[in-house]
Amino acid sequence: MSSTTTLVEPDVLTEVPEALKRLVRYASRGFYSTEHAIIIDMLVHHPCIKEDDLCELIKFERKALRGLINTLKTDKFVKSKVRIETTSEGKQSHHSYYFINYSSFVNVVKYKLDHIRRKIETEERESTSRASFKCPDCLNTYTDLEADQLFDMATGKFLCTFCRCEVEEEASSLPRKDARTLMVKFNEQLEPLFSLLREVEDIKLAPSLLEPEPVDLKTIRCALVRFSRGEEICEPSLCLVLQER
Numbered sequence: 001m002s003s004t005t006t007l008v009e010p011d012v013l014t015e016v017p018e019a020l021k022r023l024v025r026y027a028s029r030g031f032y033s034t035e036h037a038i039i040i041d042m043l044v045h046h047p048c049i050k051e052d053d054l055c056e057l058i059k060f061e062r063k064a065l066r067g068l069i070n071t072l073k074t075d076k077f078v079k080s081k082v083r084i085e086t087t088s089e090g091k092q093s094h095h096s097y098y099f100i101n102y103s104s105f106v107n108v109v110k111y112k113l114d115h116i117r118r119k120i121e122t123e124e125r126e127s128t129s130r131a132s133f134k135c136p137d138c139l140n141t142y143t144d145l146e147a148d149q150l151f152d153m154a155t156g157k158f159l160c161t162f163c164r165c166e167v168e169e170e171a172s173s174l175p176r177k178d179a180r181t182l183m184v185k186f187n188e189q190l191e192p193l194f195s196l197l198r199e200v201e202d203i204k205l206a207p208s209l210l211e212p213e214p215v216d217l218k219t220i221r222c223a224l225v226r227f228s229r230g231e232e233i234c235e236p237s238l239c240l241v242l243q244e245r
């Protein structure tokens with residue numbers, strides 16, 4: 001290979017693909033509250049939004065917003081960056097900007113799904129091995145798998161192996177069916193999610209999407225006015241925002 005090979009890999013995406021956006025929206029609705037999903041919708045639309053703008057757009061109180069965002073940050077679904085801004089009077093202030101953590105997001109979804117699957121499997125196993133026969137005398141319990149050991153040929157009854165008392169069938173063997181239904185439901189209902197996960201499996205996002213530039217909506221609005229007048233916009237992150245409109 002020649003040394004002049006371009007450094008930019010051809011399969012690196014400079015735009016978030018539709019499948020990934022859909023996955024983000026779907027996952028936010030599946031795993032979080034409606035309020036979280038509203039925030040995520042905003043972050044899909046505005047790649048790196050200022051906290052002030054987010055509060056204004058969705059009409060949430062700052063304290064509530066931060067609580068919701070913190071959950072998403074802890075789950076590695078959302079990331080933040082702080083920018084120090086100087087007003088025209090020379091006053092400095094810190095401003096938080098939020099963006100979707102696309103680099104870890106897919107793994108977060110996989111982890112959550114895996115967690116649910118394991119919970120269902122455990123439930124399934126526990127309900128399968130749950131006692132379904134009980135001796136009324138010594139209170140010893142037996143699973144339905146042990147039923148053949150309890151069966152007494154002579155009497156045709158199920159007898160306790162300790163005290164030979166006739167065992168009673170327990171109602172707790174019922175959830176067994178429920179757990180299986182749950183796994184079927186899990187697989188069926190989440191199929192769109194699995195399908196989207198397969199779609200985004202090997203995608204690579206450009207650094208500009210993984211660590212997007214902070215965008216102040218006031219700046220966008222000013223730029224929009226200039227853009228509509230046909231003036232040139234030199235900030236690359238703004239160009240992207242404007243193209244999306």
Ligand SMILES: [Zn+2]
Pocket residue numbers: 135136137138139140160161162163164165
């Ligand atoms: Zn017994």
